Amino acid sequence: MHIYKAFPSETFFKLVAISIGVAVTCLMCNIVDYSFFITLPRRTKDKFAKTDKIPEKVFSGRNNNFELQSSYLVSLNNPIYDTNRDIRILRKETLKNIVVEHEQDCPDKQFLIYKCSTQLCGGLGDRERGIVSSFLLALLTNRTFVIYMTKPCELENFIGPFFYNWTICKKYIETVQPENISEHYHICGQRLDSFYTNIPNMNFKEVWTHQIVIMHTNVYNHLMNNIKLHKDIQRQMNWIINMTNPEIVHLVLHTLFKPRQRLNEQLFELVKNNLNGRHLVCSHIRIGKNPSIPGDLNLSEGKPKTQTIYSFLKRFKNPQKYALYIASDSNEVRHDIMSNFKNAFNVNRTIVHVDRLKNVYKTTNVCEGLFTAILEQQMLSLCDTLLITRSNFGTIAAYMRGSSENLFLYQTDIDQVFSTNLTNIQIIYRFF
Structure with a gap:
């Protein structure tokens, strides 16, 4: 079966707008708040799971933790991006417990920080895995999420926040005294440590008592699987339960990032x-x-x-x-x-x-x-x-x-x- 076809001649480019950075402010203003996830009929083949082992994912109105962006024309001097794929990000309602609107509100918050500075972090893919995992833990524990990545230089030089601003409290956290910070290293090579296997029954309020929790991690599949089993998941993050891990990664990265x-x-x-x-x-x-x-x-x-x-x-x-x-x-x-x-x-x-x-x-x-x-x-x-x-x-x-x-x-x-x-x-x- 011939599954490849060239672009229609009338289309200049078919690209995913969010992946190349929706860097214009007006786009933020045009996000439509849908009450449920919608798959566009013109792209019905654009599904995540197609396999005999794992049933095809069918989205319905029961899952209401998404916002959809699609078919935006984005300009960089010339209109070049004619988008033709669904864009998935988390809804504001899903993020409300960890959002900080103003820098002056930072002292009243607890934080979970993904950190990559002088220690071993792994390559870009490892770091993105750690960012996704840390962000999910922040949502589970109602901690404001911050990315502190300076190795080999500041991540913000090239990619900034999109729908969740992870930079607002960066200056404040640098002023917090060491006794109010706990730091955890979970960089895995060939085997996992017990932190991940203990997640389903972990009482994070008892385990994480400091204002700032710093995570060094590069694990995501095992963490996502165990977060779904956490005793508070239905109350805290019910949207994640029936999601495939690829969907979760897609949602988190597009919620967090837009290129400069x-x-x-x-x-x-x-x-x-x-x-x-x-x-x-x-x-x-x-x-x-x-x-x-x-x-x-x-x-x-x-x-x-x-x-x-x-x-x-x-x-x-x-x-x-x-x-x-x-x-x-x-x-x-x-x-x-x-x-x-x-x-x-x-x-x-x-x-x-x-x-x-x-x-x-x-x-x-x-x-x-x-x-x-x-x-x-x-x-x-x-x-x-x-x-x-x-x-x-x-x-x-x-x-x-x-x-x-x-x-x-x-x-x-x-x-x-x-x-x-x-x-x-x-x-x-x-x-x-």
């Missing part, structure tokens, strides 16, 4: 210079330790066999129909694709793993490395067809994209590319 102007402009240039009305095919190919990032680790499952991925991508070589975007942690992969696909493009920026820096300080601006990572992930989230290899970075991009349509995985142990859905990514890749 520079990031929007870079996305605009990539799109304007390369799409020309064609179907956007993307692939993220994670290699692990290689000459481009020698400080990275070897992948536990082994490196992907790139020739299998290249063979799959050959079906998209027609330059009249397809534009091929490649994101990778390897310059060799970039070079191979650019040499063999005339319709290929990439960001053409230095590759940096934001937590495996080693001597990179001597060779490049590490803040630019973070910017590049965010830019690449945002671009992947806009794709009409997306192929990912096993990585948190690519998986989060797929969740941000929010569609199982034209989604493909490469699985190293069987050396195959196959069609899948968002929910099955976790089943196959088994992330914490």
Whole structure:
């Protein structure tokens, strides 16, 4: 069955507006407060779960904790984004217990902070996992949520708050005395610690007595599963109970973030210079330790066999129909694709793993490395067809994209590319 089609000639670009940053103030004013989640009839295939193991998700009016944005025309000097996907964010009502409207109200609040500064945090995908988990814990415990990420530089340089402002109390928390702060490290590699398994029965009021609780974490699937089992979940967060984890990640990240102007402009240039009305095919190919990032680790499952991925991508070589975007942690992969696909493009920026820096300080601006990572992930989230290899970075991009349509995985142990859905990514890749 032929599932690929080029853009209609009359459409300049079909992109997801929220993923590329709804950076104009008027858009905030145009958000419509729906009492239930709506799936647009024109995009009925845009569902999260399509699998024999997990039933297809059908949304109804019983779940009223969403706001929907769709079909906005967003301008950056020129109207370029003709959106055609549902945008999902949490409702104001869902956030009311943790919102701070004014800086002077900060001293009266309790906080949960996701922190990434000098300690091990992981790459961008690990950090986004920790942000999602920390935000959910903040909602569960009625603590105002703050992101304090300064490694390798301030996150706010490139991405700002969207529907929930996580920056208002940042200055205040820097004035709080150490005796009013508790700090918790739950960065996991190959195994989980007991904090996550104890969540269903945890009395957070007794465990977390300080005004500020700081979380260092990179776990999300295990935490989301156990939060759904918490004894207070029906009262505190009933909207989460019947949600798939990909939906939760999509909701949280789109509620929290919108790219700054520079990031929007870079996305605009990539799109304007390369799409020309064609179907956007993307692939993220994670290699692990290689000459481009020698400080990275070897992948536990082994490196992907790139020739299998290249063979799959050959079906998209027609330059009249397809534009091929490649994101990778390897310059060799970039070079191979650019040499063999005339319709290929990439960001053409230095590759940096934001937590495996080693001597990179001597060779490049590490803040630019973070910017590049965010830019690449945002671009992947806009794709009409997306192929990912096993990585948190690519998986989060797929969740941000929010569609199982034209989604493909490469699985190293069987050396195959196959069609899948968002929910099955976790089943196959088994992330914490």
